[in-house]
Amino acid sequence: xxxLLDILKKNQLSxxxxxxxxxxxxxxxxxxxxxxxxxxxxxxxxDRVTVYRTLQTFVxxxxxxxxxxxxNSILYALCKDNCEAGHHHDNHVHFICDVxxxxxxxxxxxxxEVKLPKGFKQKQTDVVISxxxxxxx
Amino acid sequence: xxxLLDILKKNQLSxxxxxxxxxxxxxxxxxxxxxxxxxxxxxxxxDRVTVYRTLQTFVxxxxxxxxxxxxNSILYALCKDNCEAGHHHDNHVHFICDVxxxxxxxxxxxxxEVKLPKGFKQKQTDVVISxxxxxxx
DNA sequence: AAGATATTTGCAATAATGTTGCAAAAAGGC
DNA sequence: GCCTTTTTGCAACATTATTGCAAATATCTT
Numbered sequence: 001x002x003x004l005l006d007i008l009k010k011n012q013l014s015x016x017x018x019x020x021x022x023x024x025x026x027x028x029x030x031x032x033x034x035x036x037x038x039x040x041x042x043x044x045x046x047d048r049v050t051v052y053r054t055l056q057t058f059v060x061x062x063x064x065x066x067x068x069x070x071x072n073s074i075l076y077a078l079c080k081d082n083c084e085a086g087h088h089h090d091n092h093v094h095f096i097c098d099v100x101x102x103x104x105x106x107x108x109x110x111x112x113e114v115k116l117p118k119g120f121k122q123k124q125t126d127v128v129i130s131x132x133x134x135x136x137x
Numbered sequence: 138x139x140x141l142l143d144i145l146k147k148n149q150l151s152x153x154x155x156x157x158x159x160x161x162x163x164x165x166x167x168x169x170x171x172x173x174x175x176x177x178x179x180x181x182x183x184d185r186v187t188v189y190r191t192l193q194t195f196v197x198x199x200x201x202x203x204x205x206x207x208x209n210s211i212l213y214a215l216c217k218d219n220c221e222a223g224h225h226h227d228n229h230v231h232f233i234c235d236v237x238x239x240x241x242x243x244x245x246x247x248x249x250e251v252k253l254p255k256g257f258k259q260k261q262t263d264v265v266i267s268x269x270x271x272x273x274x
Numbered sequence: 275a276a277g278a279t280a281t282t283t284g285c286a287a288t289a290a291t292g293t294t295g296c297a298a299a300a301a302g303g304c
Numbered sequence: 305g306c307c308t309t310t311t312t313g314c315a316a317c318a319t320t321a322t323t324g325c326a327a328a329t330a331t332c333t334t
Contacts, residue, residue: 068265069205069206070263071211073209074208093251093253095253106257108254112250112251114249115246116232116246117243117246120270120274121268122268123235123267123268124268125264125265125266125267126205126207127262128205128264129261130261130262131253131257131260132258134254134255135256
């Protein structure tokens with residue numbers, strides 16, 4: 001029943017206040033979160049270091065993944081479906097709204113095929129589209 | 138004849154040592170550069186602040202553009218062709234090599250069309266592919 | 275080419291962001 | 305409930321980025 005515990009246990013993580021709260025944030029957030037967002041929304045109940053380490057752990061376990069940005073920040077978003085195995089399958093497009101500044105995972109929009117020149121071996125493809133999102137339009 | 142002066146003057150920028158040297162770095166670099174790379178390669182002849190401001194100016198003028206990354210760094214690369222007008226047209230794919238860690242602009246690989254859900258307005262599309270580049274393969 | 279004006283640079287101070295070691299606290303197993 | 309393992313928080317430190325202002329440099333004018 002409790003989705004939080006479920007996810008944590010599935011990944012062999014001890015259930016702690018910090019992890020629960022941060023994971024809850026992600027579950028309730030429509031878009032991606034930056035480290036700063038998380039610090040804000042946990043109203044300083046955790047040490048900065050804990051947030052760093054929790055995010056790192058979640059990425060390693062495949063609970064969240066990070067999204068490329070053009071500024072010097074890291075955005076994190078929940079992995080859907082079958083990422084939890086340990087390796088990521090984030091084959092969806094990320095959208096950044098220029099108006100509300102939110103980043104959204106467009107789970108239904110899949111990454112198109114890209115043909116690379118000879119000699120290049122392709123492993124991961126990230127697509128980030130910016131513009132105006134449906135809510136701000 | 139001097140490409141450096143040409144670019145700077147076209148963009149109504151005063152020609153200074155710093156700008157010349159940094160722009161030269163970009164012209165001689167096959168891939169993208171991070172702020173740290175630039176500081177290294179100018180062997181501390183400029184203040185860090187100058188580098189920051191120069192990069193910012195170049196981005197504003199459309200001489201360089203920045204490339205999304207999943208770590209907390211900003212990569213910059215020269216804009217080709219007709220970016221210089223002021224707004225960017227970086228419709229090429231960026232490739233990050235997992236081995237040599239270089240980022241390369243694949244000018245010949247164009248960004249595929251992506252259909253967004255209703256309500257989304259698309260402005261800029263960035264595609265970042267990681268894997269192994271032709272030199273490391 | 276020299277002076278006047280506008281722009282750019284470097285320094286210093288400050289802020290923001292990220293990392294590491296270690297002892298105390300909390301979680302999981304029995 | 306006790307013991308072992310894991311996680312947290314603190315402190316100190318390292319790195320990266322920003323701002324104001326005076327000095328230096330570039331451009332313009334004549």
